[in-house]
Amino acid sequence: MIEDVAVRDAGRKGLGVFALRQFHEGEFIFRRRHGRIVANAGIPSLTREERRHLCELDYARSALLLPPGCYLNHSCEPNAMRSGVKVFAWKRIRAGEEITIDYRLNAFGSRRSTCLCASPSCTGEIVGDFFSVSPATQSEYLQFAPRFIQREYRQRSARSQKRVGVAGAPRRPSRVARGSGLRASR
Numbered sequence: 001m002i003e004d005v006a007v008r009d010a011g012r013k014g015l016g017v018f019a020l021r022q023f024h025e026g027e028f029i030f031r032r033r034h035g036r037i038v039a040n041a042g043i044p045s046l047t048r049e050e051r052r053h054l055c056e057l058d059y060a061r062s063a064l065l066l067p068p069g070c071y072l073n074h075s076c077e078p079n080a081m082r083s084g085v086k087v088f089a090w091k092r093i094r095a096g097e098e099i100t101i102d103y104r105l106n107a108f109g110s111r112r113s114t115c116l117c118a119s120p121s122c123t124g125e126i127v128g129d130f131f132s133v134s135p136a137t138q139s140e141y142l143q144f145a146p147r148f149i150q151r152e153y154r155q156r157s158a159r160s161q162k163r164v165g166v167a168g169a170p171r172r173p174s175r176v177a178r179g180s181g182l183r184a185s186r
Helices: 040-045 048-052 135-144 147-164
Strands: 005-009 015-019 028-031 034-039 054-056 061-065 080-083 086-089 098-101 112-114 125-127
Touching: 015 098, 034 040, 040 061, 048 054, 080 135, 135 147
Parallel strands: 080 098
Antiparallel strands: 005 015, 028 086, 034 061, 054 061, 080 086, 112 125
16 A cells, blocks of 8 residues: 555665565555556657656557656566556565565666666666566566567567477466465566
8 A cells, every 4th residue: 555655765766665564475565656648759758757757558658657656666686566557565575675676577678777776686787678687587577567568478489489499388487476366476
């Protein structure tokens, strides 16, 4: 619930979303909301601040996120995951801890930005593309990715299998995240 989180200073990252109580793995945190939907072709006409708070809906449209969801910062090792508009704990989150997501979940293209997450696996750069993450991470994230990313993943997998002549689809994660009603793996 929104009353269980607060937006506050996150150092070099600007503002961030912080847990006011502990969240258990798979637990619902809050629902992200968006204001207007914009055509991706019109993104250059948005203000710098508006461009910072976009979420890709598909290859043609993006949504301007509203608080507190627009202040979720990226981490290469996120403690939260989004599925559609729902944000839930990917792993246990302690009270006072910043809630982070992986921006690459629903991103496409090759836009690059500096990563400030400082997680052990951080490379220092975010490549804004779901397909820039490792195949293992893609497999973990796939069920939470938007449909347009899932379709692209299936198309790429099918093309890849045709090239190498391998039958069968990629294995999907199977563990169910407690309390979320969503499938998760880790």
